[in-house]
Amino acid sequence: MNTLEAIAKRRSIRQYKPGEISRENIEILLKAAMSAPTARNCQEWEFVVVRDKNMFKKMMEIHPYARMLEHADCAIVVCGNTQREHAPGYWIADCGAATQNILLAATELGIGSVWLGVYPNQERMDGLSRLFKLPAHIKPLNIISFGIPAEQPTEVNRFDPAKIHYELW
Ligand SMILES: Cc1cc2nc3c(=O)[nH]c(=O)nc-3n(C[C@H](O)[C@H](O)[C@H](O)COP(=O)(O)O)c2cc1C
Numbered sequence: 001m002n003t004l005e006a007i008a009k010r011r012s013i014r015q016y017k018p019g020e021i022s023r024e025n026i027e028i029l030l031k032a033a034m035s036a037p038t039a040r041n042c043q044e045w046e047f048v049v050v051r052d053k054n055m056f057k058k059m060m061e062i063h064p065y066a067r068m069l070e071h072a073d074c075a076i077v078v079c080g081n082t083q084r085e086h087a088p089g090y091w092i093a094d095c096g097a098a099t100q101n102i103l104l105a106a107t108e109l110g111i112g113s114v115w116l117g118v119y120p121n122q123e124r125m126d127g128l129s130r131l132f133k134l135p136a137h138i139k140p141l142n143i144i145s146f147g148i149p150a151e152q153p154t155e156v157n158r159f160d161p162a163k164i165h166y167e168l169w
Pocket residue numbers: 010011012013014065066114115116117118153
């Protein structure tokens with residue numbers, strides 16, 4: 001699959017079949033994440049890989065739109081290290097780029113995934129920080145849920161020329 005195909009095919013997958021995502025594939029996802037661009041090459045990301053179903057339950061109590069974790073095989077909490085960022089707030093863009101790389105790599109590998117927003121919701125951030133014992137300078141951006149796809153949403157074309165402004169607004 002080439003890059004443009006992966007971009008076109010990527011959809012949020014929230015229904016999963018039983019089955020394991022291999023450790024090798026998780027490493028490929030994390031390698032893709034850490035290939036993303038970051039401001040001043042700060043690479044201020046941190047990743048918490050979660051496979052413990054009890055933790056999934058606790059995550060679902062914290063995050064109101066994370067019911068798919070019930071059947072997920074794995075999750076990654078993408079976090080930013082604010083002590084490493086180039087300037088305040090850059091961690092959000094940098095870890096967002098890493099997240100998108102993970103979603104595209106998962107598409108290529110046939111792994112179902114969905115981005116579950118955490119930042120800037122303070123309640124979710126505080127809940128996850130407590131649950132995973134994150135130090136104060138480590139901020140959770142999102143949870144990515146993974147599983148073997150049990151649904152195959154169709155490709156969508158969201159291209160809208162009205163959103164494009166040439167030279168000036
Ligand atoms: C910042 C962000 C937060 C999101 N939060 C959630 C979420 O909490 N729960 C969920 O099921 N999907 C979540 N999504 C996935 C979006 O709902 C999804 O990307 C959007 O509906 C477009 O569908 P697609 O990913 O299939 O193209 C989130 C996506 C982003 C980028």
